[in-house]
Amino acid sequence: MSSDSIRRKIETLGTQISLPTVRKALGVLEGEHASGRRSGAGDVMDVRAYEPGDESRLIDWKTSARQGQPMVVERERLSTSRVWLLMDVGREMQGICPSGEHAYEVAANALRMFAALSLRRSDDVSIVLGDESSITRIPFNGGFAQFERTLDKSLEREWNHQRNIDALLEYARRIKDTHALIVLATDELALAERHIAEFRRIARTHPVVLIDVATLNPFKPLARGHAAPLDGLTNRRVPAFLRSAASAQQVETHRQYLAAALEQELNRTGSFMIRAGSSESMFNQFVSLVSVALARTTRNQLGAAPALSLAGER
Numbered sequence: 001m002s003s004d005s006i007r008r009k010i011e012t013l014g015t016q017i018s019l020p021t022v023r024k025a026l027g028v029l030e031g032e033h034a035s036g037r038r039s040g041a042g043d044v045m046d047v048r049a050y051e052p053g054d055e056s057r058l059i060d061w062k063t064s065a066r067q068g069q070p071m072v073v074e075r076e077r078l079s080t081s082r083v084w085l086l087m088d089v090g091r092e093m094q095g096i097c098p099s100g101e102h103a104y105e106v107a108a109n110a111l112r113m114f115a116a117l118s119l120r121r122s123d124d125v126s127i128v129l130g131d132e133s134s135i136t137r138i139p140f141n142g143g144f145a146q147f148e149r150t151l152d153k154s155l156e157r158e159w160n161h162q163r164n165i166d167a168l169l170e171y172a173r174r175i176k177d178t179h180a181l182i183v184l185a186t187d188e189l190a191l192a193e194r195h196i197a198e199f200r201r202i203a204r205t206h207p208v209v210l211i212d213v214a215t216l217n218p219f220k221p222l223a224r225g226h227a228a229p230l231d232g233l234t235n236r237r238v239p240a241f242l243r244s245a246a247s248a249q250q251v252e253t254h255r256q257y258l259a260a261a262l263e264q265e266l267n268r269t270g271s272f273m274i275r276a277g278s279s280e281s282m283f284n285q286f287v288s289l290v291s292v293a294l295a296r297t298t299r300n301q302l303g304a305a306p307a308l309s310l311a312g313e314r
Helices: 003-016 019-030 063-066 103-120 145-153 165-173 193-207 245-268 279-302
Strands: 036-038 044-047 071-075 082-088 122-131 135-138 181-185 208-213 272-276
Touching: 003 103, 003 145, 003 279, 019 103, 019 181, 019 279, 036 208, 063 071, 082 103, 103 122, 103 181, 103 208, 103 279, 122 145, 122 165, 135 145, 135 165, 145 181, 165 181, 165 193, 193 208, 193 245, 208 245, 245 272, 272 279
Parallel strands: 082 122, 082 181, 181 208, 208 272
Antiparallel strands: 044 071, 122 135
């Protein structure tokens, strides 16, 4: 799928899904808490007679029975008011994914998905880019189109500095608004077992979503006619004698192990991880994650409600 096609899908995601679904979807991902805003599932803020145009889900049937007419109960919206989108922009993010995309392209499209929904919900969105030379917060104000222009311009860079994932994680840990959703995008090669403890600390105080971009396995034997991949740092090709099924399996096993450990740790704290090797797969997994979470929440509230699906609203 072309870059333009996936970006159109992301834009559609933020415009065609109903606002209540957007609010609920983000609320599921971020962990809900009081915000002082209406149209949520928190404390009662107002009780009034039903008016044409009100959503039927807002009708409180017990109150309506007592009053003898349909009554709407407006509750406090349970959500964050700020979303921090952190992205690793070390030169290693120029690595190639199985889809043929650069890792930074997949990561950027993942951040666009969160921005599309967050801006629809009128959240404050902050962009933070980090490598070994600096951690930079990019000023941003406006809608989704402005977000895309800002992010695109920020990624027009030399890519001549290595990553510093530790500094980016430290930045995330120091974000003072403990209700803010933190989305951190990097590739799977940036993370080691020692980072699990740092994610645990961050996830104790902030809702976290880790975007884990899967890159090409350099030791995987090549199909006929395909050129050997280049090393992301040296720009040299991987020697043929190193490429074997056994070596590729060892690398894949280690990557799968670390990804599973990170996901398990994040899930324990109510946070999430999305791992994919293409923008299209990242998009599909995002929709699937939110759909499943929404369906689970609805079943808990209604007992036997049918599964909800964002896919049908795209």
